[in-house]
Amino acid sequence: MSGSVGKCNICKDVYTATSIEIETDLAIFVCADCIETAKDNFIWLCITCGKAYIKPKELVINKVKDPELKKAYMLCQDMQLIQGIECIACHPERVVEYMEMQCAGTEC
Numbered sequence: 001m002s003g004s005v006g007k008c009n010i011c012k013d014v015y016t017a018t019s020i021e022i023e024t025d026l027a028i029f030v031c032a033d034c035i036e037t038a039k040d041n042f043i044w045l046c047i048t049c050g051k052a053y054i055k056p057k058e059l060v061i062n063k064v065k066d067p068e069l070k071k072a073y074m075l076c077q078d079m080q081l082i083q084g085i086e087c088i089a090c091h092p093e094r095v096v097e098y099m100e101m102q103c104a105g106t107e108c
């Protein structure tokens with residue numbers, strides 16, 4: 001995939017050559033600005049409709065009540081994390097579950 005350029009999947013505004021893998025075999029383009037955004041925000045990208053959700057890390061961590069989950073999110077606080085999810089519009093009942101799984105797993 002080296003040398004390929006595509007539109008940033010997060011802001012859908014900028015063309016970039018930077019791509020990252022958010023799931024096995026699923027790479028997305030992310031521009032420098034959005035990578036910068038990922039330092040202070042958790043970014044979720046719906047792998048079904050392509051909509052990006054950006055939430056301040058502090059806000060997410062403050063809202064989490066489950067102590068285990070809170071710990072998992074706090075471990076991710078210093079990482080630039082973009083996670084593939086299925087969003088509320090695509091899967092109303094699954095999104096919370098997804099967000100929990102993604103970060104509470106062994107990968108973080």
Ligand SMILES: [Zn+2]
Binds near residue numbers: 032034
């Ligand atoms: Zn971008």
Ligand SMILES: [Zn+2]
Binds near residue numbers: 046086
């Ligand atoms: Zn969606």
